[in-house]
Amino acid sequence: MSIAAQPKTVTLDHFTASGDELPLLRISTAGSVDDGKSTLIGRLLFDTKAILEDHLDDVKNSKVNRASRGIDLSLLTDGLRAEREQGITIDVAYRYFSTARRKFIVADTPGHEQYTRNMATGASTSDLAVILIDARKRFLEQSKRHAFISWLLGVRTLVFAINKMDLVDFSRQIFAQIREQSNTLLSLLDGVQVHFIPVSALDGDNIVTKSSRTPWYDGPPLLEILEAAQPGVDVTALPLRFPVQTVIRPDSDFRGFAGQIASGRLRVGEEVTALPGGQKSRVARIVTFDGDLDEAFAPMSVNLVLADERDIARGDMIVTASKEASQAQTVEATVVWMNEEPLVAGRSYLIHQGPRVVSARVSRILHRWDVEKLETRDTSSLSLNEIGVLEIEASEPLLFDPYRENRATGGFIVVHRISNLTLGAGLIERKSLNVSGRGPLLPEERLQLRGHSGAWVDLSQAHELIDAVERALLTEHLHVVRTEQPELRRFGLIVLTLGYHQGTPDVVVDRSDLHSAIVAIRASTILGALHVFGEREGI
Amino acid sequence: MSQSFVLSHLRALEAESIHILRETASQFCNPVLLYSIGKDSSVLVHLARKAFYPGKFPFPLLHIDTTYEYPEMIEFRDRFTNEIGAELRVYTNQDAINAGANPYNLGTAKCCHLLRTSALVAGLREGNYDAAIGGGRRDEEKSRAKERVFSFRDRAGRWEPRNQRPELWNFYNGAVNPGESIRVFPLSNWTEIDVWRYIELENIPVVPLYFAKPREVIVRGQTLIPLQSNVKLLSGEQPEMICCRMRTLGCTPCSGAIRSEAGTTRSIIEEIISFRRSERENRLIDHDQEGSMELKKREGYF
Numbered sequence A: 001m002s003i004a005a006q007p008k009t010v011t012l013d014h015f016t017a018s019g020d021e022l023p024l025l026r027i028s029t030a031g032s033v034d035d036g037k038s039t040l041i042g043r044l045l046f047d048t049k050a051i052l053e054d055h056l057d058d059v060k061n062s063k064v065n066r067a068s069r070g071i072d073l074s075l076l077t078d079g080l081r082a083e084r085e086q087g088i089t090i091d092v093a094y095r096y097f098s099t100a101r102r103k104f105i106v107a108d109t110p111g112h113e114q115y116t117r118n119m120a121t122g123a124s125t126s127d128l129a130v131i132l133i134d135a136r137k138r139f140l141e142q143s144k145r146h147a148f149i150s151w152l153l154g155v156r157t158l159v160f161a162i163n164k165m166d167l168v169d170f171s172r173q174i175f176a177q178i179r180e181q182s183n184t185l186l187s188l189l190d191g192v193q194v195h196f197i198p199v200s201a202l203d204g205d206n207i208v209t210k211s212s213r214t215p216w217y218d219g220p221p222l223l224e225i226l227e228a229a230q231p232g233v234d235v236t237a238l239p240l241r242f243p244v245q246t247v248i249r250p251d252s253d254f255r256g257f258a259g260q261i262a263s264g265r266l267r268v269g270e271e272v273t274a275l276p277g278g279q280k281s282r283v284a285r286i287v288t289f290d291g292d293l294d295e296a297f298a299p300m301s302v303n304l305v306l307a308d309e310r311d312i313a314r315g316d317m318i319v320t321a322s323k324e325a326s327q328a329q330t331v332e333a334t335v336v337w338m339n340e341e342p343l344v345a346g347r348s349y350l351i352h353q354g355p356r357v358v359s360a361r362v363s364r365i366l367h368r369w370d371v372e373k374l375e376t377r378d379t380s381s382l383s384l385n386e387i388g389v390l391e392i393e394a395s396e397p398l399l400f401d402p403y404r405e406n407r408a409t410g411g412f413i414v415v416h417r418i419s420n421l422t423l424g425a426g427l428i429e430r431k432s433l434n435v436s437g438r439g440p441l442l443p444e445e446r447l448q449l450r451g452h453s454g455a456w457v458d459l460s461q462a463h464e465l466i467d468a469v470e471r472a473l474l475t476e477h478l479h480v481v482r483t484e485q486p487e488l489r490r491f492g493l494i495v496l497t498l499g500y501h502q503g504t505p506d507v508v509v510d511r512s513d514l515h516s517a518i519v520a521i522r523a524s525t526i527l528g529a530l531h532v533f534g535e536r537e538g539i
Numbered sequence B: 001m002s003q004s005f006v007l008s009h010l011r012a013l014e015a016e017s018i019h020i021l022r023e024t025a026s027q028f029c030n031p032v033l034l035y036s037i038g039k040d041s042s043v044l045v046h047l048a049r050k051a052f053y054p055g056k057f058p059f060p061l062l063h064i065d066t067t068y069e070y071p072e073m074i075e076f077r078d079r080f081t082n083e084i085g086a087e088l089r090v091y092t093n094q095d096a097i098n099a100g101a102n103p104y105n106l107g108t109a110k111c112c113h114l115l116r117t118s119a120l121v122a123g124l125r126e127g128n129y130d131a132a133i134g135g136g137r138r139d140e141e142k143s144r145a146k147e148r149v150f151s152f153r154d155r156a157g158r159w160e161p162r163n164q165r166p167e168l169w170n171f172y173n174g175a176v177n178p179g180e181s182i183r184v185f186p187l188s189n190w191t192e193i194d195v196w197r198y199i200e201l202e203n204i205p206v207v208p209l210y211f212a213k214p215r216e217v218i219v220r221g222q223t224l225i226p227l228q229s230n231v232k233l234l235s236g237e238q239p240e241m242i243c244c245r246m247r248t249l250g251c252t253p254c255s256g257a258i259r260s261e262a263g264t265t266r267s268i269i270e271e272i273i274s275f276r277r278s279e280r281e282n283r284l285i286d287h288d289q290e291g292s293m294e295l296k297k298r299e300g301y302f
């Protein structure tokens, strides 16, 4: 019997949601140790009636209770013995709940610095991060690190929950101060949607219903924000990416490439390219157990049959021929390091991009992030929980899109060759450039050699700050000049001007403090260079 | 009419589980599917058939038989595995049984340790499996909520919850050295309701014990214990006829039935929606002491 003969067919409605089903929202928590993340999630679960009675009894009967009054809701997610004994979260807990409007998966992550890797695990798949801040404390480094990692990992909605408001008399001033303190960080994180809410996780203020104890707060409670939030980007609108997991060959007539569509849509007859080989073919069949489909989309798991015999194996990627993914052996990537043994330049590791496994060497570390100061620093190694930008040389081509463009194809994990441990998470920024060429420098080469893009900084309203600005930028090894020729920014220089000129400056420094001026300049140059490569070429 | 490109909730869960099962088949030399005969196992087997269609079923099924299972379960097991053409392997801790292990004189905790946990670890070692797929879900119990989809076990089969491999995106690192193994949980993100809705949607066969009908039971405390050959009556206990069903399956002495009129998948779904208590509540073994599931898991229990 041949399977190819007379396949049964099925329509796409068999798989799609009915019209009123809102897409599931994945949420993760973040923040410093003891800020109240687990208590907040417990409160959310409790107030939406997602807790079963015997699970609640278990919490009530537990020998541990750290809550100053009532039941200790953090125990609803802190389920490990060590967690209850030490009163901290160690690993992510996944919880599921739904309201009349939508379904949620919550990842409650640890705040303790030692377990940052578990926080990153939770954030990697999340659409929205709730970042907790203890109202009695400042905006701490760990909260910054978590917000920053969440953003790096592609979380684009950040809800800052200023917690324990009951301990500061629901002070409007304190809320405003913390909000102010987060501005520096937020100026670096482009493309995010931000909310601030004053809450008490312990008492339930502004979690599910609006609190009467914060009359000055005019926003919605947390649950309403969660119900209304947009899940990240629509992956089905991105170009087709289909990493091949396995080849299914029941007999000589059938050869199917099985995998889960990572992004995009796919139609029978469509022209596709198999990477890394680059061979082209057409989609002949989209096979599922339920029947053949004419069309499929991410994240469906399907089995593709191509029109021509193609040598495709696990770890290859089938992509739309109209917009292929990048392939490169040398790439630049931001890496969050997750192991006690530091990452060292020159060392070799395995890289897993889902089913694709390649051997790779860290050829250099461009810099690491100082999360406290939000600046970059030179380094030759990355220690546990540090974040750096590396150049990686792989033994075979990596197949990718920049992580910022496609979360499903831009990430990788770093694996130890002998212990097999997962050592870090990487986010590919771009193909590394070869800068040893001749002739005029390309804008991207210049960007890479200088390490930042150019900018015109207009100091006409703040003459007195120019010396301090110049010093601060030189300390960071940035290419800065004082001249009245703003057009020099084209060559990757940071130009400080005092007079009036035609055109639009990148940064206008007014009489506010020096620090915010530096942050603004840095944001428009370093991060611009790091991430939005090419966007500023035109200047 | 414009086409919507959003998967339904169940189809999204299905796609994720299929991806996990295909990763398991590809990453390991000798994987096995732990088949407990329960509803989650039925769903798991169904998903594995889908994942490799039109290829053949890729995993042998391993049943850890405590010899205290309900006879209806064994009947179902033999019929179901035969129908789908899967290879069934059965393992029993015969040494412990021969030495007289039973729940009545050892207590449920110790008995379960010998006949399930140790038997499982020994069965996996005997088969030299580098991956064992189980139907565990994160919504079942507080320590399961913490577990990875690919969950590492050291040479002794132990889980170290304080030091799990980070698991980012849907990238599952299954690399192991000889003697080490991975427990794979493709249903991690499913809830009890999802499982029943999927059973309804796909018409998946499950053991009839899940459906309510009048059964002879002993009422012991809060639980109903169906009268089966192995159950010993305590003094003063009288069997009664009660309409009931099992919410989870296990050994006869340890898993109780609940009073219920739900005789169809649909009515079970409605019943669960109205429930305010968890399915594991009627499993005596999970409640021997605080964190008892975690302790069992650390020793190698699923």
Ligand SMILES: Nc1nc2c(ncn2[C@@H]2O[C@H](COP(=O)(O)OP(=O)(O)OP(=O)(O)O)[C@@H](O)[C@H]2O)c(=O)[nH]1
Residues within 6 Å of the ligand: A031, A032, A033, A034, A035, A036, A037, A038, A039, A040, A066, A067, A068, A074, A087, A088, A089, A090, A109, A110, A111, A112, A132, A163, A164, A165, A166, A167, A199, A200, A201, A202, A203
């Ligand atoms: N007064 C008051 N106490 C709170 C509030 N929220 C949390 N707490 C207390 O703060 C302590 C820490 O709470 P957790 O929820 O465990 O904190 P966490 O952020 O989850 O901690 P880690 O996960 O270990 O980082 C507990 O004693 C809580 O009872 C609040 O709104 N008000």
Ligand SMILES: [Mg+2]
Residues within 6 Å of the ligand: A037, A038, A039, A074, A078, A088, A089, A108, A109, A110, A111
């Ligand atoms: Mg916590």
